[in-house]
Amino acid sequence: xxxxxxxxxSLSASVGDRVTITCRASQSISTYLNWYQQKPGKAPKLxxxxxxxxxxxxxxxxxxxxxGTDFTLTISSLQPEDFATYCCQQSxxxxxxxxxxxxxxxx
Amino acid sequence: xxxxxESGPGLVKPSETLSLTCTVSGGSISTYYWSWIRQPPxxxxxxxxxxxxxxxxxxxPSLKSRVTISVDTSKNQFSLRLSSVTxxxxxxxxxxxxxxxxxxxxxxDVWGQGTTVTVSS
Numbered sequence: 001x002x003x004x005x006x007x008x009x010s011l012s013a014s015v016g017d018r019v020t021i022t023c024r025a026s027q028s029i030s031t032y033l034n035w036y037q038q039k040p041g042k043a044p045k046l047x048x049x050x051x052x053x054x055x056x057x058x059x060x061x062x063x064x065x066x067x068g069t070d071f072t073l074t075i076s077s078l079q080p081e082d083f084a085t086y087c088c089q090q091s092x093x094x095x096x097x098x099x100x101x102x103x104x105x106x107x
Numbered sequence: 108x109x110x111x112x113e114s115g116p117g118l119v120k121p122s123e124t125l126s127l128t129c130t131v132s133g134g135s136i137s138t139y140y141w142s143w144i145r146q147p148p149x150x151x152x153x154x155x156x157x158x159x160x161x162x163x164x165x166x167x168p169s170l171k172s173r174v175t176i177s178v179d180t181s182k183n184q185f186s187l188r189l190s191s192v193t194x195x196x197x198x199x200x201x202x203x204x205x206x207x208x209x210x211x212x213x214x215x216d217v218w219g220q221g222t223t224v225t226v227s228s
Contacts, residue, residue: 001169034214036152043201043218044152050212087152091213095167096154 002026002090006099012107019075021102023088028068032092035064035073038101039084047086048073078104109134111202111219119196119226125189129202129219136160136178140205141185142215143176145198153198157205158185192226199223 003026013019023033031051036044046055048064051071061076075082083106088099115127129141143155156166158176166174170189178185189196200222203215 032212036215043203043221044215045218046214046216049208049214050210053208053212055214055216089152089154089215094165095169098152098154100151 001095002029002093002097004088004090004097004099006086006088006102008102009100010103010105012105013078014107015078015080017078017107019078019082019104021073021086021104023066023071023073023099025069025071025090025092029090029092031067032090033064033066033071034089034091035062036087036089036098037082037084038087044087049091075104109204109217111204111217113200113202113219113222115222115224117223117225119192119224120228121193121226122191125187125192125196125224125226127187127200127202127222127224129185129187131183131185131204136180136183136185140207140213141176141178142203142205143187144201144203144215145196146201146221147195147198155187155189155200194226197224197226 005024007022033051035048038044052064063074065072085101085103087101110132112130119125137160140157142157158164173190175188202219204217206216
């Protein structure tokens with residue numbers, strides 16, 4: 001299985017901050033990487049597919065980059081509604097696997 | 108817009124079979140792949156498998172011996188069966204639509220609200 005490792009596991013930030021979350025794959029997955037946002041008690045929401053393509057309806061403050069094994073999700077200016085858990089998922093191999101999540105908390 | 112709704116028992120006894128159904132509304136089940144994902148309490152997401160509307164499937168090898176995903180296009184539903192359950196199968200179970208964005212890129216863009224299944228006697 002392809003292991004997905006995120007860092008940090010949690011972070012504290014303020015509204016307006018630039019936030020960066022990293023996801024590393026245990027082998028090269030090209031750009032077959034998705035990012036999801038999950039709020040407590042809710043289903044995940046697709047933010048980014050193909051490592052850098054913004055899902056329809058997602059604010060442009062979210063962006064993704066990377067290829068191979070190293071990927072980044074950036075929130076350019078954190079908004080109150082962005083406090084949530086973010087996880088990456090590879091769509092390169094079977095089984096599809098997810099990172100353990102990064103919880104973004106209010107400082 | 109397309110909405111998904113999971114349904115099924117919230118409590119299953121150990122060694123029995125967990126059965127859930129996902130009903131697709133607001134759109135056709137045809138031409139898409141449909142997935143099941145679960146999330147144990149306080150843990151990350153685990154992909155269970157997916158099915159194409161035509162019936163072809165792909166399962167997580169760690170669950171393959173116990174999992175069956177099926178589709179009923181006449182009812183716009185797809186289902187999950189997980190046999191021989193243990194406490195480790197206690198989780199929130201989500202159904203989701205897998206969308207093809209081209210160039211081999213897929214993402215799960217529509218999700219059900221999730222249903223909690225507890226395995227306990």
